[in-house]
Amino acid sequence: MIWKDEKTISTDDLSNQENKYFGDTSSGSIFLETHQNLVQQKQSAIYDQKRFDNFNCLSQHEKLIELRTKPSQSLKFSQSSNSINLKLYNDNSFPVIFKLKTTEPDIIASQPARGFIQANSFIECRLTSIETDYRILFVVQYARILNQYDDYITQWKNLKSENIYIKNFHCNFQFNFQLETQIDSKQKFLKPILFTFATITLLTAFIYFRNK
Numbered sequence: 209m210i211w212k213d214e215k216t217i218s219t220d221d222l223s224n225q226e227n228k229y230f231g232d233t234s235s236g237s238i239f240l241e242t243h244q245n246l247v248q249q250k251q252s253a254i255y256d257q258k259r260f261d262n263f264n265c266l267s268q269h270e271k272l273i274e275l276r277t278k279p280s281q282s283l284k285f286s287q288s289s290n291s292i293n294l295k296l297y298n299d300n301s302f303p304v305i306f307k308l309k310t311t312e313p314d315i316i317a318s319q320p321a322r323g324f325i326q327a328n329s330f331i332e333c334r335l336t337s338i339e340t341d342y343r344i345l346f347v348v349q350y351a352r353i354l355n356q357y358d359d360y361i362t363q364w365k366n367l368k369s370e371n372i373y374i375k376n377f378h379c380n381f382q383f384n385f386q387l388e389t390q391i392d393s394k395q396k397f398l399k400p401i402l403f404t405f406a407t408i409t410l411l412t413a414f415i416y417f418r419n420k
Contacts, residue, residue: 270300270301270302272300272304272351272352272373273299273300274373274375275296275297275298275304275306275348275350275373275375276296276297276299277294277295277296277297277348277375277377278294278295278297279292279294279377281377281378282377282378282379282380283335283346283377283378283379283380284380285337285379285380285381286381290336290337290338291334291335291336291337292334292335293332293333293334293335294318294332294333294334294335295330295331295332295333296325296330296331296332296333296348296350297325297329297330298325298326298327298328298329298330299328300327300328300352301327301328302327302352302353303324303325303326303327303353304324304325304350304351304352304353305322305323305324305325305350305351305352305353305360305363305364305367306322306323306324306325306331306348306349306350307321307322307348307349307350307364308321308322308333308346308347308348308349309346309347309348309349310344310345310346310347310379311344311345311346312344314338315337315338315344316335316336316337316338316344316346316379317335317336317338318333318334318335318336319333319334319336320333321333322360323360324353324360325350337379337381344379345376345377345378345379346376346377346378346379347374347375347376347377348374348375348377349372349373349374350372350373350375351367351371351372351373352371354366354367
C-alpha cells in the first residue's frame with residue numbers, strides 16, 4: 209500500500225485520540241418478520257465467523273514481538289545530511305500496523321508516516337529534518353492488525369489504547385552541537401585577548417592622568 213507524503217503526527221496525545229468510537233456500531237436488535245429470514249441470518253453469521261476464525265486461528269494467541277528498528281535508539285541529523293532512513297522490521301508471523309509521531313510535527317517530515325508491515329518483512333521510512341532543535345521526541349506506534357478491517361483509518365479507529373505499543377527515539381542534531389562548539393572555542397580564544405587589551409588600556413589611562 210502506498211501512502212502520499214505527509215508530516216509526522218504530534219505526540220501530544222499518545223493514548224490514540226482516533227480511538228473514540230470502536231466496537232460494534234450497529235443500532236441494536238433487528239426484528240425479523242419471518243422464521244426463514246432468521247435462519248438465513250444465522251447461516252450468514254456462522255459463515256462470516258468461520259471466515260474470520262480462519263484468519264485469527266494462526267496468530268490470535270501469538271505474543272506480539274517488539275518492532276525492531278534501525279537505527280535502534282537515536283536519530284542523528286547533521287548539517288551535511290538532514291535526512292536519514294528509519295527501517296522498521298516486523299519479526300512477527302502476522303502483519304502489524306504502524307504510525308510515526310513526534311513532539312514537533314513541523315520539524316520532522318516522514319515518507320511514509322503510517323501504514324502496514326507484512327509478516328517477517330520491513331519498511332523503510334525517509335525522515336527529513338526541516339529545522340534543528342534539541343528537545344524533540346520521536347516515537348513509533350504499532351499494533352497487531354484487526355483482520356476484519358482492511359483500510360488503515362478504520363484499523364486505528366478500532367484499536368484499543370492498551371493494544372498499542374510505543375517505541376521511543378531521541379533526536380540528535382549535530383549541526384547545533386558543532387555550532388555551539390565553534391562559538392565556545394572562539395570565546396575561549398578571545399577572552400585572553402580582550403583581557404590583555406583591557407589591561408593595556410587601563411595602564412595607558414593611568415600613566416596619562418598621572419603625568420598630566
